[in-house]
Amino acid sequence: MSRSDVLVDAEWVEAHHGDDGVVLVEVDEDTSAYDKGHIADAVKIDWKTDLQDPVRRDFVDKAGFEALLSARGIANDDTVVLYGGNNNWFAAYAYWYFKLYGHHDVKLLDGGRKKWELESRELVTDVPKRAATSYTAQQQDSSIRAFRDEAVAAIGKLNLVDVRSPDEFAGRLLAPAHLPQEQAQRGGHIPTAKNVPWSKAAAEDGSFKSDDALRALYRDEAGVDFGKDTIAYCRIGERSAHTWFVLHELLGQPNVKNYDGSWTEYGSLVGVPIAVGDAS
Amino acid sequence: MTSDGCGAPAGGAVATDAGHQAIVQGRVTRGGSAVPTGYARLLDSGGDFVAEVPLGEDGGFRFFAAPGTWTLRILAPGGVRAERAVAADIGQVTELEVAV
Numbered sequence: 001m002s003r004s005d006v007l008v009d010a011e012w013v014e015a016h017h018g019d020d021g022v023v024l025v026e027v028d029e030d031t032s033a034y035d036k037g038h039i040a041d042a043v044k045i046d047w048k049t050d051l052q053d054p055v056r057r058d059f060v061d062k063a064g065f066e067a068l069l070s071a072r073g074i075a076n077d078d079t080v081v082l083y084g085g086n087n088n089w090f091a092a093y094a095y096w097y098f099k100l101y102g103h104h105d106v107k108l109l110d111g112g113r114k115k116w117e118l119e120s121r122e123l124v125t126d127v128p129k130r131a132a133t134s135y136t137a138q139q140q141d142s143s144i145r146a147f148r149d150e151a152v153a154a155i156g157k158l159n160l161v162d163v164r165s166p167d168e169f170a171g172r173l174l175a176p177a178h179l180p181q182e183q184a185q186r187g188g189h190i191p192t193a194k195n196v197p198w199s200k201a202a203a204e205d206g207s208f209k210s211d212d213a214l215r216a217l218y219r220d221e222a223g224v225d226f227g228k229d230t231i232a233y234c235r236i237g238e239r240s241a242h243t244w245f246v247l248h249e250l251l252g253q254p255n256v257k258n259y260d261g262s263w264t265e266y267g268s269l270v271g272v273p274i275a276v277g278d279a280s
Numbered sequence: 281m282t283s284d285g286c287g288a289p290a291g292g293a294v295a296t297d298a299g300h301q302a303i304v305q306g307r308v309t310r311g312g313s314a315v316p317t318g319y320a321r322l323l324d325s326g327g328d329f330v331a332e333v334p335l336g337e338d339g340g341f342r343f344f345a346a347p348g349t350w351t352l353r354i355l356a357p358g359g360v361r362a363e364r365a366v367a368a369d370i371g372q373v374t375e376l377e378v379a380v
Contacts, residue, residue, distance in 0.1 A: 033290065118319075118355060118357050120357040165331075167330070167346055172346055173346060176330075176331050199328075200328075204321075205355075
């Protein structure tokens with residue numbers, strides 16, 4: 001796996017516009033962004049209503065994912081190119097999610113919607129019509145998804161990478177600074193976690209930094225041991241999907257899991273250890 | 281937008297009672313008109329990224345910060361960049377208009 005296998009740039013998207021077997025997918029939490037304008041022929045997936053179970057806190061099951069992709073006209077052997085707002089957080093989350101259900105060929109548009117917009121590239125409002133498919137998903141790949149007991153068991157043993165902002169890590173904020181601070185759970189971080197905010201992996205235009213810069217960031221500056229397995233987490237698992245993409249897909253670290261329960265689950269668990277204060 | 285998600289809605293989340301919040305908000309204009317396509321980034325006193333929202337249709341942005349001194353950076357198409365220093369405090373709404 002190398003960078004060119006998993007990342008494409010705007011020129012690639014424009015050159016492959018209309019190709020059979022290439023499906024562009026915008027993934028946002030706020031789907032009004034897609035409705036106001038999207039890259040030509042992109043279909044949309046809503047991070048929440050399409051990918052989360054409406055009752056339990058969990059993902060849609062295998063049959064639900066199959067129904068979703070079939071309805072969007074995505075086939076098993078299609079190349080899926082994901083992009084979105086928020087510096088590709090939700091697109092990276094969808095990338096991880098597509099991998100969880102075994103889709104083979106998935107790529108991210110580097111820089112996502114922001115870089116595309118800042119470069120004044122074309123956005124359209126026409127919604128494409130794609131013929132439905134009969135998509136078959138795999139069972140979830142448990143090698144890339146961590147649950148709470150694994151997070152607790154990893155304390156002091158595996159790399160835990162907390163990708164939230166320093167104020168969230170320290171316990172001073174319970175959510176990112178663009179959202180109201182109204183959470184009820186405890187603040188802080190999982191003991192022994194390193195704090196490497198997701199934003200340090202991205203340039204200002206939302207594109208990923210070079211492999212050398214990323215390696216230096218995690219291994220040399222933050223002290224992540226590349227010889228050990230890693231669990232990444234944030235607040236609800238999408239910023240850490242961005243970091244999972246960096247560690248697993250760009251840097252080729254073999255055993256990296258995204259803990260999608262993240263701080264909204266961990267910080268509400270009874271009896272688990274919590275550390276507060278800034279990274280040392 | 282509620283905080284069960286984590287994304288940044290265009291223009292920033294709807295303001296709640298400022299009583300518990302340190303709100304930094306405002307609007308980006310060019311020649312007196314709103315700039316609806318662009319991004320507002322909040323950086324901490326060390327210059328590190330804290331948060332970002334896409335500008336709203338009216339060029340608006342809003343952050344829920346912690347008390348302290350911040351840098352607001354605006355990015356817009358055409359290589360437009362602007363920066364302002366801004367102070368935030370609990371219970372206060374700090375309002376600014378940024379002309380680019």
